[in-house]
Amino acid sequence: MSHKITDARTIKEVTISPATRFFTETVEVGRLSALSFFEAGASLYKNERFYWQNSEKTLTLVGIGHAYTLSNDKIANRFMDISEKWKQLCSALIKEEKDVDPILFGGFSFDEENRGNSEWDEYPSAYFVVPSFQMKIEDGKTLISINMITDNKEAAEDFDRLREERDYLIHLAQVEEFDFADSNAILSTNERNKEQYIDAVENVTKSIRNGKADKVVIARALELQFEHEIIDVSVLHSISNEQQESYHFGLQKGDSLFFGATPERLIQIQDGKAYSACVAGSIRRGKTAVEDRELGEELLGDRKNREEHQYVVGMISSIFENYCNEVRIPKTPKLMKIRDIQHLYTPVEGMLGQEVDIFTFVEALHPTPALGGVPTDVALTIIGKEEGMDRGYYAAPIGWTDAAGNGEFAVAIRSSLIKGDRAYLYAGGGIVADSNPEQEYDETWVKFRPVLRALGGKLNG
Numbered sequence: 001m002s003h004k005i006t007d008a009r010t011i012k013e014v015t016i017s018p019a020t021r022f023f024t025e026t027v028e029v030g031r032l033s034a035l036s037f038f039e040a041g042a043s044l045y046k047n048e049r050f051y052w053q054n055s056e057k058t059l060t061l062v063g064i065g066h067a068y069t070l071s072n073d074k075i076a077n078r079f080m081d082i083s084e085k086w087k088q089l090c091s092a093l094i095k096e097e098k099d100v101d102p103i104l105f106g107g108f109s110f111d112e113e114n115r116g117n118s119e120w121d122e123y124p125s126a127y128f129v130v131p132s133f134q135m136k137i138e139d140g141k142t143l144i145s146i147n148m149i150t151d152n153k154e155a156a157e158d159f160d161r162l163r164e165e166r167d168y169l170i171h172l173a174q175v176e177e178f179d180f181a182d183s184n185a186i187l188s189t190n191e192r193n194k195e196q197y198i199d200a201v202e203n204v205t206k207s208i209r210n211g212k213a214d215k216v217v218i219a220r221a222l223e224l225q226f227e228h229e230i231i232d233v234s235v236l237h238s239i240s241n242e243q244q245e246s247y248h249f250g251l252q253k254g255d256s257l258f259f260g261a262t263p264e265r266l267i268q269i270q271d272g273k274a275y276s277a278c279v280a281g282s283i284r285r286g287k288t289a290v291e292d293r294e295l296g297e298e299l300l301g302d303r304k305n306r307e308e309h310q311y312v313v314g315m316i317s318s319i320f321e322n323y324c325n326e327v328r329i330p331k332t333p334k335l336m337k338i339r340d341i342q343h344l345y346t347p348v349e350g351m352l353g354q355e356v357d358i359f360t361f362v363e364a365l366h367p368t369p370a371l372g373g374v375p376t377d378v379a380l381t382i383i384g385k386e387e388g389m390d391r392g393y394y395a396a397p398i399g400w401t402d403a404a405g406n407g408e409f410a411v412a413i414r415s416s417l418i419k420g421d422r423a424y425l426y427a428g429g430g431i432v433a434d435s436n437p438e439q440e441y442d443e444t445w446v447k448f449r450p451v452l453r454a455l456g457g458k459l460n461g
C-alpha cells in the first residue's frame with residue numbers, strides 16, 4: 001500500500017521509571033469505518049493491530065501500533081502483575097479533559113499450567129498492548145487518540161511524527177476503497193483428536209458419576225488448510241456482519257491473529273457497577289420459527305442443561321457476593337438466541353463494594369464452570385489429562401480496561417487462531433453426569449459454525 005512514515009516501535013522499549021511520561025491526545029473525526037481504520041493500519045503496523053466490538057454494539061475499539069506492551073509468563077499472579085504494571089503506567093499519564101482515557105487491550109491464556117508446544121507458542125500467559133493509535137467509537141462519536149510512552153524529555157518531535165502518521169491513517173481510512181471480500185478455498189479439514197475427544201467425554205462422565213467432579217468442560221480443535229494466506233480484515237469483516245449478537249474481537253501477535261465472535265461476557269465494569277453473565281446449556285436453532293420456539297422451550301426445561309447452567313450461576317454469584325453490594329440475579333435463566341445456537345442465560349450485576357479493579361474480577365472468575373468445571377481445580381486437572389491440547393487463549397479472558405478503571409472482558413470462545421494459510425478452531429461443551437458423547441460432539445459442530453462460516457468453510461448438519 002504505502003510507505004512507512006516513521007517507526008514508533010522503539011518507544012515501547014522504555015521501562016517504567018520515575019522519568020516515564022504517558023502522553024495522550026484525542027481528536028474527533030467524522031464517521032469512519034472501524035475496519036477501514038484497522039485496514040489502513042496495515043500500511044504502517046501490519047502485525048500490531050486489534051479490534052473489539054461489544055455485543056450491544058455501543059462500543060467499538062481499534063488499536064494500531066504499540067505504544068507499550070505488557071506481558072508475562074507467570075503461572076501465579078499473572079493477573080495482578082498486569083494490573084500493577086498498568087496502574088504504574090497510568091500514574092505517569094498526562095491528559096487534558098477532552099482526551100479519551102487510554103486503553104489497554106489484550107488477553108490471558110486459559111491455563112498456565114497446561115501449555116506445551118503448540119500453535120500457541122508465541123502467546124504468553126498474559127499479553128496486553130497500549131496502542132499508538134486508538135480508535136474509540138461510542139455514543140455516535142469517533143475519537144482517535146495518539147498514545148506515547150517515553151522517558152525522553154525531548155519527545156515533542158516524536159509526538160509530531162505520530163500526529164503525521166495519525167493524519168495519514170485517518171485520510172487513508174476515509175478515501176481508500178478497501179475490498180474486504182476474499183475467496184480463499186479450504187484445501188483440507190482435520191478434526192484433531194476426534195477419538196480422543198469422544199473417549200474424553202465418556203471418561204469424564206464416568207468420573208463425574210464416581211463423584212470426582214460435578215462438571216468438566218471438554219473441548220477439541222479443527223485445523224484448516226487454506227489455498228492462500230487468510231486476510232485478517234476479511235475474516236473480521238465477515239464475522240462482524242454475521243454474528244450481530246456477539247462480541248467481536250481480533251488480536252494480532254507476531255504474524256498470527258486470534259479472532260472470534262463470543263456471546264459470553266466475563267466481566268464488565270462501568271461507573272461503579274459490575275456485570276457478568278452465566279451462559280451455559282445449549283440447543284440448536286430451529287429451521288422454522290415454530291421449531292425454534294419449541295427447541296427453546298425444550299432447552300429451558302431440560303434437566304441436564306439446567307444442571308450445566310446452575311453450576312455457573314452458583315460460582316459467579318458467590319464471587320459477586322464477595323466483591324459487590326446489591327447483587328441482582330434472576331432466579332431462572334432465559335434464552336439467549338444467537339445465529340447458530342440458543343443458550344441458557346442468566347445476567348448477574350452488582351454495585352462495586354470495594355476498591356477492586358477489573359483484573360481482580362478476572363482472576364476470581366476465570367475459569368467459570370462454563371469453561372472449566374466444578375470444582376475448578378479438579379476440572380482443570382481432568383481437562384489437562386483428557387483433552388491433550390493447549391487451549392492457548394481459547395476460552396480465556398480477552399478484553400480491555402482504561403485509565404479510568406472501566407473495561408470489559410469476554411470469554412474467548414467461538415474463536416480461532418489464524419497463522420498464514422492455516423486456521424485452528426476450538427469448541428467445547430459442559431459435561432455432566434448425563435452427558436452423551438455423540439450429542440456433545442454434535443454440539444461442538446454447532447459451536448464451530450460462526451468461525452467456520454467467517455472463514456468461508458462448509459457447515460456440517
Ligand SMILES: C=C(O[C@@H]1C=C(C(=O)O)C=C[C@H]1O)C(=O)O
Binds near residue numbers: 281429
Ligand atoms: C465451551 C464453549 O461454550 C460454553 C459451553 C456451553 C455448553 O456446553 O452448553 C455453552 C456456552 C459456553 O459457556 C464453546 O463454545 O467452545
Ligand SMILES: [Mg+2]
Binds near residue numbers: 282
Ligand atoms: Mg452444553
